[in-house]
Amino acid sequence: MTFISGQVLAVDGARCEHCSLHSRCLAMGLEGEQLAGFDALLKRPRPLKRGEALVHQGDRFSNLYAVRTGSLKQVQVHGDARDQVTHFYLPGELVGLDGIGSGECAGNVVALESTYVCELPFLQLEALMQDSHTLQHRLFRSMGEELRDHQRMMCLLSGRTADQRMASFLLGLSERFRLRGYSPACFYLSMSRGDIGSYLGLAIETVSRVLGRFQMRKLISIKGREVSLEAMESLQLMAAEGVGRHSGS
C-alpha cells in the first residue's frame, strides 16, 4: 500500500490545488466548485518515456495536455522526410491548442525525456467554461500568448542571422526556466542539436558551429547538453541587434 503510493501518489494523487505548477496552470484562479469541476475532468498525470509520442499528426483532436514535468517537442511532418520542429513544451505549458481549429492534431508531440502530462478533455473543458468566466478568460489568454509567441518566432526566422536566432533561442529558454523558478543562467537542453536546428531553421552543423563560436567568445559555456549563459547582456544585445539581413526601409 505505502509501497504503491510512494511514487505514484506523489505525482498522481495530488489535487490541482496542491500542484506545484498551480500558479502557471489553466486552473489558476479557480475556486470552490469550479476548481473541483476542473479537478474532476482532468485525467491524472500520464507518464511518457523519452521518445514516446503523446499524440500523432492527424489524430482526432480531443484533449489538451498540461505538462507537469519533463519536456516535449512538436514535429510537423510534410510528406517527404522534411520533418520540422515547431514547438518545445516545458512544465506548465499547454499542448494541443493548435488542434482546436481543424479538429485534428497539428503534429506529432514527442517526449524529450521522462515526462508527465495531465489530460484535459476539451469538450468538458468547453462545458466548464460556460460556467466559469475565469476559466474561459484564461484559456483565451493562453491562446493569445501562443499566437504572440508564434509571431515572435516568425520574426526570428525571417531575416535574422544564425547567431541572432541562437541567442534568442537560449534567452527564450532561460526566461521560461526563470519563470518556473529554475536557474535562468544554467540549464539542461533536453532537445538534440538536430531539434534545435530544425526549430530555428538552421542546419545541424550550423547549430554546432554557432554554439562553438559563442563559447569561444565566452558568451556561454556548453558541455554536451549542459549550458550556462555567461554573458546574458551580450546575448541580449546580439538578439535585439539592429539589422540581421535585408535592412528594410
Added chain:
Amino acid sequence: MTFISGQVLAVDGARCEHCSLHSRCLAMGLEGEQLAGFDALLKRPRPLKRGEALVHQGDRFSNLYAVRTGSLKQVQVHGDARDQVTHFYLPGELVGLDGIGSGECAGNVVALESTYVCELPFLQLEALMQDSHTLQHRLFRSMGEELRDHQRMMCLLSGRTADQRMASFLLGLSERFRLRGYSPACFYLSMSRGDIGSYLGLAIETVSRVLGRFQMRKLISIKGREVSLEAMESLQLMAAEGVGRHSGS
C-alpha cells in the same frame, strides 16, 4: 436623406444576418437572441483610407475587428527600422486575436486600400460567449486556425527557398480568394513588393526576381499588382516540393 443613405446604408445599415460575409463571420450559426446580441454589440463598419492605421502596436487591446471589405497588413516594429509584416487580412478575417494574451496590440495594423471593418468590443464578446456555446466554440476555432496558419508560416520561413515561399504565398492568397467567391486564378495584390518581401523574409529585389522568373517560366503572368496564376499545378508542385534546404535526416 436618400443621398446620405446611398453609400452609407449599403454597408452601414445592414444587419449581420444580411451581411454577405455572414457565412465566414464569427456570427455564423448564431440565431435568435444571440444573433441579436451579437448584432447589438458590434460597432458598425468603420472606414479606413489606404495607409491609415486601425490600431498601433502597444495600444491597449480592447476590440477585435472583422474585415468587411478591403485588406490590411500587420506590422511588427522592433526598435530600429526593422519593421516586419506578420499578417495580411482579407474580408471575413478577424484582426486582433494576438492581443488577447498580453492585453495590448501586437503590432500596427494598417489598411492596404480603402477598407471597412466591424468593431467587436472584446469584453462584451466574452460576456456574450457565456450565454452562447456556439459563439465560444467559433472563437476558439478561429484562434486555433490562426495558430495553425502561423505554424505553416514558420515552416515556410524556415528552410524553404525563395521560389517555394513565393509559390506558397501566391497559392495561399489564391485559396483565400476562392473561399470568398473570387477568382482563385486572377487577383489584385493590394500589398507592395516590399510588404511581400518582409512577410516572406526575402529582400525586395529577390521578390522581384522570383516573380520575373515565374513569369518567364509561364507559371504566372503579372503586371504591376495584377497577377494571374497560369499553372497552378506547377506552383503547387514547387511549393510542396521535396527539400528546400537542410534535408533533415
Added chain:
DNA sequence: CGAGCCATTGAGACCGGTCAAGTTGGGTGG
C-alpha cells in the same frame, strides 16, 4: 515637370547549406 515611391535589373560578396571525415560518449555483448 520634377519629386518621390515602387519596381526591375545587374554585379559582387557573404552567410549558411551540403558533403565528407573525424570525434566523443553511452550502451551492449563477449
Added chain:
DNA sequence: CCACCCAACTTGACCGGTCTCAATGGCTCG
C-alpha cells in the same frame, strides 16, 4: 574490462542562393 557499435556532435572545405549596393525605368501626385 575491453571491443565494438551507433548515434550525436564537431570540424573543415567548398559551393550556391540570397543579400547588398547601385543604377535605371515607370507611375503617381503635387
